[in-house]
Amino acid sequence: MEDNLGVEIYDGDLNSWEICPPLPADFRSGNSSQSLCSGLFKERFYVFGIYSGFVSSFDLEKRVWSDVRTLRPPGVVMSCLISCGRELMLAGLCNDVSGHSFNLWRVDELTMEFSVVAIMPSDLLNCLFDSDGDDQFASLKCVGHGNFIFVFNEEHRRNYPACVCEITPYSGECRWRRVPDLPEPVNRFHKVIGFCSTIPIHRILGSEVV
Template sequence: MTEIGNLSSDLVELILSFLPIHTLMRSSTVCKLWYSIISSPTFSPIAHNNKPWFFLYGLHNTNSKNNQSFAFDPISNLWFCLPTFPSEQQQQPNTSFIGTNGFFFTTAPKFSYTRILHRSWNLTSPLRFSRINPLLGVFDNESGLPRFIVVGGVRFIGNLVDIEDRLAVEIYDPSLGSWELCPPLPADFRSGNSSFSLSSALFGGRFYVFGIYSCFVSSFDMHEHVWSEVQTLRPPGVIFSFLIACRERLVLAGICNGPLGPSFNLWKIDEKTMEFSEIAIMPRDLLYSLFDSEEDDKFASLKCVGLGDLVYVFNEEYHKIYPACFCEIDSESGKCNWRRVPQLPLPVNKFHKVISFCSTISMHNILQGGEEHIGPPAGYV
């Protein structure tokens, strides 16, 4: 049998590509060759298959030491503990924290951003309209560099907010270091224009904005910089729902009152006609495991995020330690497979605000900033 030290680097890379992320992290410390292979931007683990991770950031209003950050890898079925924010980011008054694919942002009083798992923050030129709790999207320009779109939110001036101002859309190009001003959300969204009442999805060159409770939907053309006509997207019985951009489809996910009682449903959305067709219903026992059935308004704390072929549903209340599950949608057949996410590694603090989002992860992204950026929680082997 050939000793592993005598194998070609191409064969070593192929063997390593079958390992899950948490094993690759340890393997990268074996020798310089393995580290150079695993940390290369071109290295693509087959076992990982680019499944989006679920990120959960818990913020405490009065004591930043109680903040905690976690990431869930659906391939290894493990939670990882992440470093908390630098103290200067945590303690800024009125700071609005937002996470979206690959990045984390603060929007007030100043706008700054960092790549997930990295420690350094980049401060941008000032927004034309300082705002809290906006919708945020990340997309690539013609050169492949990321750009940021900021939509809605509540205007922030000193210690006052203005909930009536719709605020113009602003697009930031890091290569130019400047913001471009675009038309604001349509007037139909005036009464609810922050991320607390809206969800968003980047799909097919358009930035979709959807009212979680109002069910209004409109899309912003990323090339023409115009908004589409506002429509209503409300399947029968829907109480509230979230719009999600999956790999090959727009998906609406939400709580629905049906003939057999409450259910959590997924619908495929035709982006041209905004017509919907049901694709899955969460198993009833899984749904009820996310909260206590005796609660008043028990569904209100359910939130939903997604990316690729995964849709994550979680409870942002502390009493059950933020339980979550996800649905994997087969890209070819469209069939759905539901699975419970393991409990967060204890101890878990009680948070005043929970931030969640999905993002794809590469080994280059993890190892680029050093080993301290991510590590398995205590108790995992």
């Protein structure tokens, strides 16, 4: 029997870790880095099953996990829960009789009800992948910050292509575009990690970085 995944919170002021209740039993250990994603939204830490659609949130004040619920729109192959601006968003790949599509949904954090916000143009989706098998989409990853949601492919043979959707506040208008390719030559990365931050890179690496 597999153990539940442990959870710890780091306190930067005290330079110490606090052991918290583990993830609910629905989230098994195993290859969690490929099967789970997470996000911080309104003082709650969300954990989401990329393929299962299971979702639970950790109350950072009360230090308790919510009941596990399922967030899985019809036809979804895989999806990621993202904190984007003032909204909780779901980004995922769907497969139906008309083929594959990559959709964005707005999620109500109280009811877990969802509504479609945008669909990636087919030409951009095609630039991310070059075959029709569902297994190819295991390399798809998403990350969001502010009004932007980035979608990228971890496969080296495609030179890690990426797209971005910019969501205009209040109006909800969405604009998709492709992110420029990495400069040649592109080395093969052992692991690709996508993240967004408001902290300038020179604050982290030092003022000599340009």
